[in-house]
Amino acid sequence: MARVVVDVMLKPEILDPQGKAVQGALPRLGFEGISDVRQGKRFELEVGDVTDERLAEVREIASTLLSNPVIEDFEVHVEETAK
Amino acid sequence: MRVGVVTFPGSLDDVDAQRAVRVAGHEAVALWHRDHSLQGVDAVVLPGGFSYGDYLRCGAISRFSPLMTEVVAGAEQGLPVLGICNGFQILCESHLLPGALIRNDHQKFVCRDQRLRIESTASPWTSSYAEGQEVVVPLKNGEGCFVADQDTLDELEASGRVVARYLDVNPNGSMRDIAGIRNERGNVVGLMPHPEHAVEEGFGPGTDGLGFFTLVEALVG
Numbered sequence: 001m002a003r004v005v006v007d008v009m010l011k012p013e014i015l016d017p018q019g020k021a022v023q024g025a026l027p028r029l030g031f032e033g034i035s036d037v038r039q040g041k042r043f044e045l046e047v048g049d050v051t052d053e054r055l056a057e058v059r060e061i062a063s064t065l066l067s068n069p070v071i072e073d074f075e076v077h078v079e080e081t082a083k
Numbered sequence: 084m085r086v087g088v089v090t091f092p093g094s095l096d097d098v099d100a101q102r103a104v105r106v107a108g109h110e111a112v113a114l115w116h117r118d119h120s121l122q123g124v125d126a127v128v129l130p131g132g133f134s135y136g137d138y139l140r141c142g143a144i145s146r147f148s149p150l151m152t153e154v155v156a157g158a159e160q161g162l163p164v165l166g167i168c169n170g171f172q173i174l175c176e177s178h179l180l181p182g183a184l185i186r187n188d189h190q191k192f193v194c195r196d197q198r199l200r201i202e203s204t205a206s207p208w209t210s211s212y213a214e215g216q217e218v219v220v221p222l223k224n225g226e227g228c229f230v231a232d233q234d235t236l237d238e239l240e241a242s243g244r245v246v247a248r249y250l251d252v253n254p255n256g257s258m259r260d261i262a263g264i265r266n267e268r269g270n271v272v273g274l275m276p277h278p279e280h281a282v283e284e285g286f287g288p289g290t291d292g293l294g295f296f297t298l299v300e301a302l303v304g
Binding site for chain 2: 010013014015017018020021065066068070071
């Protein structure tokens with residue numbers, strides 16, 4: 001078994017009000033010096049074997065459903081999971 | 084005319100949209116998201132609400148419902164389609180309209196009677212208005228901030244595809260005060276405010292929204 005992770009982030013030029021809200025809360029908690037916060041999404045897809053075909057399929061899933069290419073970018077990577 | 088109103092799990096304004104269709108003198112046909120047939124309707128309304136709980140992204144899951152396949156195919160053939168609020172989000176996710184709707188810039192849900200200027204009447208959904216006409220209809224959204232890249236915005240403006248613009252205040256941070264847009268052909272319109280809530284005296288801010296449902300030139304095209 002393996003885990004394929006898809007990270008989805010708003011494109012840099014897209015306003016992220018949620019990230020801004022988080023950033024705004026930090027000084028109130030005493031955390032200074034964080035100049036920006038961006039909030040994204042992480043998807044963990046459990047798959048059998050990681051093959052090129054499987055990864056291509058995950059990329060298709062990421063680009064059609066998990067992300068909206070108009071406003072978001074995504075990255076795919078494989079994480080080994082315990083047997 | 085027979086105007087279909089699609090109900091998704093989580094739609095809220097489908098019954099109001101059906102009512103607006105009837106008040107405008109047409110027959111409202113209830114359509115279910117899992118069906119595969121548009122039942123021969125002459126136009127389709129995608130109503131407001133929170134389809135699939137707005138999970139993933141607003142409209143992202145609804146886009147893949149069986150009926151949306153038919154709506155997309157119909158729209159490409161010229162079927163008039165109006166997406167209101169969540170319906171607008173679904174149209175953007177379906178790539179029938181450019182851009183996307185993201186969370187309001189001020190992060191709060193907004194609900195107000197909103198003044199708009201009708202910018203384009205080159206659509207069956209807006210042809211009963213005069214260009215530049217000002218109307219007041221309710222607006223209620225949490226993720227109504229219209230965004231697109233500068234080239235897309237310039238193209239929308241240059242081709243007269245901005246259908247309605249916010250007046251007085253920009254309630255959600257939408258770029259260039261855009262409240263609604265149409266596709267090139269004009270048959271597909273997405274609108275963030277809710278004209279279906281302004282079709283009868285005594286209910287809502289007036290009857291300014293009724294014009295969206297009269298569909299006077301809908302059979303052309």
